[in-house]
Amino acid sequence: MRPEIAVLDIQGQYRVYTEFYRAEAAEKTIILINGSLATTASFAQTVRNLHPQFNVVLYDQPYAGKSKAHNSQQRLISKEEEALILLELIERFSCDHVMSFSWGGACTLLALAHQPRQVKTAVVSSFSPVINAPMRDYLERGCQYLAACDRYQVGNLVNDTIGKHLPSLFKRFNYRHVSSLDSHEYAQMHFHIEQVLQRDLERALTGARNIAIPVLFVNGERDEYTTVEDARQFGKHVGNSQFSVIRNAGHFLDMEGKSACDATRDAVLGFLKPAPRGQRKRAYHYPQGNHAMAL
Template sequence: MKPEIAVLDIQGQYRIHTEFYRSDTADNTIILVNGSMATTASFAQTVKNLHPYLNVVLYDQPYAGKSKPHNRHQEMLTKELEAHVLLELIEHFDAQYLLSFSWGGTAALTALASAPRRIKKAVISSFSPLINAPMRNYLERGRNCLADCNRTQVGNLVNDTLGKHLPSLFKRFNFRHVSTLAEHEYAQMHFHIDQVLTGDQQCYLNATKSIEIPVLFINGAWDEYTAASDVVQFARPIRNSQFICLENTGHFLDMEHKQASHISKIALLNFLKPHASLFSRPTQHMSLAL
């Protein structure tokens, strides 16, 4: 399964590496939004779960992955700028669905608050805008490691916290990736953490209340950093929101083990393609709120 590769110009401001997994049997297209320090490679399992039921679009942020060589990295990207890039890609690929992972949820929800006309449903996974004590500790430690450009500490921090439930092979890949990022990527992550820790969360939460399309929030029961209980409180004011907690999974959901991948696939396709009877069976490994 090879994607169609393109580097797209976003209004002369950014050059974005994209990967389009086309399916001859799919009627709809979904665009996936990376988490912090992640690239298109992070969605390998998610693509397998969604294709060929949907056309799937992946992309790298201007500062990361295969977009990195095409941009000059002269300014930090705010969540508003990342949302602008996302909105342009939604239009280009005529995407009807959106799925974000982890801190990709900030750009995704910011984009959704502007009511993009093409998007009909969205999935926000492993994300909470509410900064609880474990997440605050992680962010503050991360900010210090990034400021010092201490690559070993950054890699170990991610694996010891958000990635604690990943299998050992994935932890090795994760460490290698995170500890070899460019200095401008560390600077971008430091900037992002500052935005999160000092931003007006209430203003952000109020903006998301304007979202009217169906939104599914998915979190892992073992994830103490984007805790399910926090997400339920945040999701409730969004009129058409649903919430699913996946048992026996942490922050990285479908990457952590085969059963996690299976139940993640069922949760996604039940929401996005509810008339596909193959995915309509219930599972004891999910709990639904709202």
């Protein structure tokens, strides 16, 4: 399953690395939106769950992954700018669906507030409209460690908090990913956290009232940081909201083991494209070189 790879010029300002997993029999296309500073590698298992039922588009933000070598990194990028990048990618790939993970939900809601005509449904996973006490503690400590460029502490913070339910293999990938980030990526992450702590999330929620398409919110039962109860408050902001709880799963859902992977896949496919009876379940794989990093 090899993707078609392209580095696209976006708005004459950014160069964005993309992967397009084409499925000849698929009628619809879905684009996946990472959490902060995660890369296309984070979605390896999700691609397996969605392909070949859908064509799947992945991309790296201009400051991260395989996009960063193509951009100058002279200034920080806001969530609003990320939303505009997403809107252009939706247009270019004629995406019918979008699916976000963690803080990728912020730019996704901002983009959907523009009501892109192609998009028919959206899935927002591991995201919440509430900064609860555990999430605030995580973000505030993250700010401190990022400002000090303390790679050891950042890596441990992620694995000890939102990544606490990950298998040890993924925790090792996470730590290795965080410790290899460039200083501008730390600065970008610090900027995003400050935006969140300064109630930037409210802008995304205000715009969410313009979203008319069905949106499925998926959260892990064991996730203390974006809880099931908090996520249900999206119902006050998004008119056509649906909710799914993944039992015995934390923040990283389909990365946390076979049962969580199967349940996440079934919830997403059941929303996007109900499966025929008797359809054979696909196997869970530990993708090599994968990381789960996200905010």
